[in-house]
Amino acid sequence: MSKVYGIGLMSGTSLDGIDAVLVEKNEDETKFPFRIIESLTESYDEEIYESIMRICDPEMAMIEEVSAMNMYLGRKFGAVVHKLLEKANKKADDIHFISSHGQTIFHQPIEGKKRYELKNTLxxxxxxxxxxxxxIAVVGDFRTADMAVGGQGAPLVSYLDYLLFSRDGKARAVQNIGGIGNVTYIPSDGDISQVKSFDTGPGNMVIDAVVHSLTNGKLTFDCEGKIAKQGKVNEEVLTHLMDHEYFQIPLPKTTGRELFGRSFTTRLMNEFSHVSDEDLITTVSEWTVVSIVKGYQDFIEVDGIKLDEVIIGGGGSFNLYLLDRLQQKMPHTKVRTIDDFGISSSFKEALAFAVMGYQTIQGKENQIPAATGAERPVIMGKIAYSQPAAYERVMSIRSGIR
Incomplete structure (x- = not known):
């Protein structure tokens, strides 16, 4: 039987670029389904970064820009795929499917007051x-199916977290620190009905925005947390940040730029303009740490549950300030990174969507209701193919004809 190849694409809320992985399906079904055989990251240039930031802001977004960027990113993602194939010395005809998360520009996980204001995401x-x-056939638009059955459409990577870390008898919090922080709690007995997953709050989003603003765009993030290590936590600012209403919401809950985007950061910096640059960066970094720990205390470490490990992934896994402070605040829990398990922090989410896309094609459920708040399991994702050959390759996965 010939191999199955897929490509996973991820562009997250941090807007640091498009992550792409080429994966190969293992024929041995006792192992994890896929392995990454090539990967790359394509950064957005300043013009596109600023344009996406603008359409993510409800106060600034214009419908014609949203529509145009939708088409542009389809082409941009395609260009990234071609670069990945060239790097891997593969042809498009070798690839059975692409699975693309897309670029989130709005996420509203609760219903509004008007009758048409249902849970929604874009x-x-x-x-x-x-x-x-x-x-190549493309699988995408995953989140809406979960919302259709009452879920919040997030966090979805909990599906991969469970597949990877539910088999060796440890109570774990698999914490992604991307633009937003989100966690998957996996109980020691691996009971999928007891899995919990939620957004802990901002991850790198506010840190990056403050760094970008204070350096006039010269820096887009705090490399290794070096700036944060130079300043001091301002308790007045930290108390103000922890008073945000998001931290009072019960599970299930998710968030994004609609709460913690550019408008939020601008207001924060205006209100606390008297705080030094280094101290403000240190304080918003500490906020990420404190909000993560509070999330664990409020929703995971209850009823006597103790975490054996916290496994950090995403861009925050390279921020030594965040890692050090998390370990200090959780002295009895081992803080590790996902790279310790042979999985790249940079490409974990792209891998997750490759796996979910394969399940979509197979007609198999690919989300965890206990994590998203959905009423029942569903098959997330839609499949697009504009050419007959692409249709035939993706359908060969279902028929078993390679």
């Missing part, structure tokens, strides 16, 4: 454009 990067650009 990821752009048109699937048909991406399929036409590459000649």
């Amino acid at each position: 990821q752009i990067g048109d699937l048909s454009v991406l399929s036409e650009e590459t000649g």
Whole structure:
């Protein structure tokens, strides 16, 4: 039987670029389904970064820009796929599917007051454009299916977390620190019905925005947490941040730029303009740590549950300030990074969507209701193919004909 190849694409809330992985399905079903055989990250240039930031802000977004960027990102994602294939010395005809998360520009996980204000979410990067650009079938638009059955459409990577870390008898919190922080709690007995997953609050989003603003765009993030280590925590600012209403919401809960985006950061910096640059960066970094620990205390470490390990992934796994402070605040729990397990922090989410996309094609459920708050398991994702050959390759996965 010939191999199955897929590509996973992820562009997260941090807007630090597009992560792409080429994966190969293992024929041995006793092992984890896929292994990464090539990867790359393509950063957004300043113009596109600023344009996406603008359309993520409800106070600034214009519908014509959203529509245009949807088509542009379909092409941009296609260009990234071609670069990945060239790097891997593969042809489009070798690839059975692409699975793309898309770029989230709005996420509203609770219903509004008006009758049409249902839970909603929007990821752009048109699937048909991406399929036409590459000649490969594309799976995407995952989150809406979960919302259709009452879920919050997030966190979805909990599905991969469970597959990876539920088998060796340890109570674990798998913590992603991307633009937003989100955690998957996996009980020591591996009971999937007891899995919990939620957004702990801002991850790198506010830190990056403050660094970008204070350095006039010269820096886009605090490399290794070096700036944060130079300052001191301002308790007045930290108390103000922890008073945010998000931290009072019960589970299930998720968030994004609609709460903690550019408008939030601008207001914060204006209100506390008297605080030194280093101290403000230290304080918003400490906020990420404190909000993570509070999330564990409020929703995981209850009824006598003790965490054996916290496993950090995402860009925050490279921030030594965050890692050190988490370990100091959780002295009886071992803080590790996902790289310790042979999985790249940079490409874990792209891998997750490759796995979920494969399940979509197979017609198998690919989310955890206990994590998202959904009423029942569903098959997330839609499939687009603009060419017959792309259709035939993706359908060969279902038929078993390679």
